[in-house]
Amino acid sequence: MPSRTTRSITLTGPDAASFANAQFSSDVLALAPGRWQWSGWLDPKGRVRALLQIARPEDERLVVVPRGGDGEAIANDLRRFVFRSKVKMIVSDVLHIGDGDAVIDMHIREDDSGAIHFGEGHSSLRVGAVRSDDTTNIDAANDDSAWVTRHIEKGYAWLPDAAIDALLPPALSMERMSAVSFNKGCFPGQEIAARLHYLGGHKKHLHVVSSERALQEGLSLCVDGKAVGIVLMCNAASTKPISLVVLDDTAVQADTLDIDDMRLHIVSTFDA
Structure with missing residues (x-):
């Protein structure tokens, strides 16, 4: 099975968390250093532009990993909303997705290569570059069927291009994953997401x-x-x-x- 890839978006600075909180659907301000959470970026009509995993390695550093889509394009769109916020945004080179060692659920670990392991308890999702001298990482990138099967069974979606800007949060089970918060203030698409949450109908x-x-x-x-x-x-x-x-x-x-x-x-x- 060919490797899946992504390009992460790193936000740094004193306003990194507040900026992300204003744009993304999860409660980013509640994310403690050393942990990660599910999130999303919605358009004004509530459709999911990006399904995300957000890690907080340090207080003023967030690493946003899009599950599908173009990380560079997402970052370029996000930059339009920075205004006076004290936040810097850097897009990574292409990163590979593979299985990692056991890490406590919803915690993260950064390895010596800079890859981030998103903890899932008995396993983790490794997001990072493949090093030519590291056969373990190469194997993980080229044979990703284990994590793909695990995420299918858990309902953790990876969005193909045809699904981007096409689905509302309930279709991706985002509330079950705590990827949408209705207690944190406004974010793009909140009105539609809240209507579906409180009134149903999807x-x-x-x-x-x-x-x-x-x-x-x-x-x-x-x-x-x-x-x-x-x-x-x-x-x-x-x-x-x-x-x-x-x-x-x-x-x-x-x-x-x-x-x-x-x-x-x-x-x-x-x-x-």
């Missing part, structure tokens, strides 16, 4: 499905020619592939769903 949910063959990430799922969902992630390395998909509730009437010329078996469903 009819798309995140599901794990199995299939006889691998699904293409970003594929639009259709029934009788009507789009009813999208594939976010797939572990194609498995003999029986599993995928993380978003589906319209109206299309999910049973544990088995016929989509175009394939049959999907719903393994689990995540709350908003």
Whole structure:
């Protein structure tokens, strides 16, 4: 399986946390040094422009890791809102995603190469450069099926291009992940996100499905020619592939769903 990559955005300065808190959907000010949290950056209509993991290695340093999308483009858009905030923004070179050693859940560890390990308890997600003299890191970058499977099963999405600016937070189960806070003040898209939170009405949910063959990430799922969902992630390395998909509730009437010329078996469903 080819390596997934990203470009992180590092925010530094006395206003780094307050700037991030004003832009992102999570409560960044509550994030303690040495820990990480889920977050997102929404557009004014509440759609998810970026799904994020935010680490706080130091009080005045945040490392924002986009799960899909173009980190440089995200940073360029963010710079338009800096105004007088005392914050500097640096975009990394291409970073590889792989499995890391066990790190306490929601804590971080920086290794000697500068890579950040996002703790998940018995494992971690390593985000960093691949060093030519480090065969362990090379293997982790080239064989990422373990973390991909783990994140599919936990409902931790990685967004293909087709899903960016297309989904609202409930479709990605962001409240379950504490990636959206309604007690911290305003942020882009808050009005729409809060309306869905308090009034409900959103009819798309995140599901794990199995299939006889691998699904293409970003594929639009259709029934009788009507789009009813999208594939976010797939572990194609498995003999029986599993995928993380978003589906319209109206299309999910049973544990088995016929989509175009394939049959999907719903393994689990995540709350908003």
